Amino acid sequence: MKISKLLVLGFALCLSLSVWAAERAWQKGTLRDLQVKRPKVVFGVAPNSPSTGAPRTSPPATQEVRTYIIETDTARFELRENTTMDAPLMDILVGEPVQFAVEKKTVWMKDQNGREHKLSLVKETKK
Numbered sequence: 001m002k003i004s005k006l007l008v009l010g011f012a013l014c015l016s017l018s019v020w021a022a023e024r025a026w027q028k029g030t031l032r033d034l035q036v037k038r039p040k041v042v043f044g045v046a047p048n049s050p051s052t053g054a055p056r057t058s059p060p061a062t063q064e065v066r067t068y069i070i071e072t073d074t075a076r077f078e079l080r081e082n083t084t085m086d087a088p089l090m091d092i093l094v095g096e097p098v099q100f101a102v103e104k105k106t107v108w109m110k111d112q113n114g115r116e117h118k119l120s121l122v123k124e125t126k127k
Contacts, residue, residue, distance in 0.1 A: 037064060077107065
């Protein structure tokens with residue numbers, strides 16, 4: 001009885017791992033535009049400690065919004081990445097081909113080195 005329960009549990013585990021490790025449906029497109037928006041004014045003044053004169057805390061990292069436009073033969077995708085200014089940009093040039101996979105409202109895009117980056121799908125327009 002215990003062996004059959006272990007077999008069933010092992011089979012269920014293998015099945016769940018195979019579903020979890022499913023390959024993404026990669027598509028090919030062209031990066032048409034890349035825009036980076038930063039806040040116009042950044043307030044990063046931290047109060048100094050009265051005893052040492054050193055800042056008590058470091059100011060928060062400045063946020064920026066990166067918008068990527070990808071076009072395929074059948075659709076146009078507007079993608080967004082909310083990140084900090086110190087995060088490196090993806091190694092992709094405008095006008096170059098890109099690989100991406102759409103999973104509901106999440107888009108995975110590969111840079112030229114093959115690294116995957118997670119972005120949000122803002123808008124999909126059929127041609």
